[in-house]
Amino acid sequence: MAFETIGEKLRQARLNKKISLDELQQITKIQKRYLEAIDNDDFDQLPGKFYVRAFIRQYAEAVGEDGDHLVDVFDGKRKLSAGTIVERPEPETVNGSRKAMHQEESHPSKFWTSLPVILLGLVALAIIVVVGYMTWQDRQADPIIGGSASSVTVDGSVEQTASSTKESTQASSTVESTTESTVEEKKMAITAGQDTGSAIAVSITDATKPVTLEFTAVNRVWIGVMVDNAYVYQGTLAANETQSTQLPETATNATITLGAASNATIKANGEVVPVNPGENNRSPKNVTLALQYKE
Numbered sequence: 001m002a003f004e005t006i007g008e009k010l011r012q013a014r015l016n017k018k019i020s021l022d023e024l025q026q027i028t029k030i031q032k033r034y035l036e037a038i039d040n041d042d043f044d045q046l047p048g049k050f051y052v053r054a055f056i057r058q059y060a061e062a063v064g065e066d067g068d069h070l071v072d073v074f075d076g077k078r079k080l081s082a083g084t085i086v087e088r089p090e091p092e093t094v095n096g097s098r099k100a101m102h103q104e105e106s107h108p109s110k111f112w113t114s115l116p117v118i119l120l121g122l123v124a125l126a127i128i129v130v131v132g133y134m135t136w137q138d139r140q141a142d143p144i145i146g147g148s149a150s151s152v153t154v155d156g157s158v159e160q161t162a163s164s165t166k167e168s169t170q171a172s173s174t175v176e177s178t179t180e181s182t183v184e185e186k187k188m189a190i191t192a193g194q195d196t197g198s199a200i201a202v203s204i205t206d207a208t209k210p211v212t213l214e215f216t217a218v219n220r221v222w223i224g225v226m227v228d229n230a231y232v233y234q235g236t237l238a239a240n241e242t243q244s245t246q247l248p249e250t251a252t253n254a255t256i257t258l259g260a261a262s263n264a265t266i267k268a269n270g271e272v273v274p275v276n277p278g279e280n281n282r283s284p285k286n287v288t289l290a291l292q293y294k295e
Contacts, residue, residue: 004080005041005080006038006041006056006070006073006074006080007038007039007040007041007042008041009065009070009080010038010039010056010059010060010063010065010070011039013060013063013064013065014039014059014062014063016063017063017064019062019063021035021036021039024059024062024063027062028055028058028059028062030055030058030059033045034046034051034055035055035059038055038056038059043074052074053071053074053075056070056071056074057070057071186206186294187206188204188205188206188207188208188268188269188271189203189204189205189206190202190203190204190268190271190272190273190274191203191204191205192274192276195276197278197285198283198284198285198286199285199286199287199288200274200275200276200285200286200287200288201288201290202273202274202287202288202289202290203289203290203292204268204273204289204290204291204292205292206292206293206294207268207269207291207292207293207294208269208293208294209249209293210246210247210248210249211246211247211251211268211269211291212244212245212246212247212268212269212270213225213233213244213245213246213247213254213256213266213267213268213273214242214243214244214266214267214268214270215242215243215244215264215265215266216240216241216242216264216265216267217238217239217240217241217242217263217264218239218240218262218263218264218265219239219260219262219263220236220238220239220263221236221259221260221263221264222234222235222236222259223235223236223243223256223257223259223264224256224257225245225247225254225255225256225257226254226255226257227247227248227251227253227254227255228251228253232245232247232248232254233245236259247291251291252290252291252292253288253289253290253291254288254289254291255286255287255288255289256273256286256287256288256289257284257285257286257287259284260281260282260283260284261275261277261278261281261282261283261284261285262277262278262279262280262281262282263282266287268289273287273289275287
């Protein structure tokens with residue numbers, strides 16, 4: 001077929017290469033409406049002759065034609081060579097088929113797009129099933145666990161009973177030992193007897209030999225201790241002064257004389273001996289001790 005115009009030659013070359021106008025637009029970066037104008041030899045639609053020459057060269061290069069030759073034809077310097085080119089299907093058919101192919105290539109099927117969501121759903125469903133099954137197993141296992149707990153409780157009760165029996169035995173032994181210790185080691189007892197104001201009788205039982213007397217002065221005071229009518233201690237104590245003396249181990253009685261009843265306190269083997277001096281009593285007072293010792 002012989003071509004009479006530039007547009008016819010370029011258009012047929014494009015169809016022979018199965019290139020649509022949309023694809024050619026992407027290749028040449030020329031707007032589709034300008035490409036259509038070139039196909040139709042409507043060069044007045046282009047911005048100017050400079051762009052006409054440039055677009056013809058780009059179009060021709062994209063479809064395998066000699067762009068410089070076609071520009072010379074446009075400028076009237078050369079004639080369009082008579083060539084024969086086999087006609088190809090209409091651009092609409094080619095355009096539609098290639099566009100559909102590109103859409104299929106660029107857009108994957110819905111199945112593959114939805115595959116991640118489907119997988120996530122399956123994983124979630126599996127987790128729910130496992131959790132539900134474990135919960136059901138726990139509920140079914142409750143009676144068995146209860147029975148085991150009862151058995152353990154019985155065993156624990158037996159062990160606890162044995163332990164309690166052992167502790168009771170040990171406690172009984174401890175009580176017996178304590179009782180024996182109490183019998184063996186009686187605590188010293190101090191009991192006040194008759195008090196006439198100037199003299200008081202005090203009984204000391206289960207005393208440990210020798211008995212140690214301790215005197216603490218509240219104010220200055222004279223103190224004397226007589227055993228069998230003889231002084232074993234006598235002296236004057238200053239305020240807050242403490243003195244002590246031991247009674248003979250054979251002594252069964254002793255008389256303590258305080259020069260001022262309120263000015264001193266007495267202890268026997270660390271235990272307080274009652275004096276009952278009265279309030280601010282400056283008068284002398286005798287404390288008569290009757291002593292009994294541990295056997």
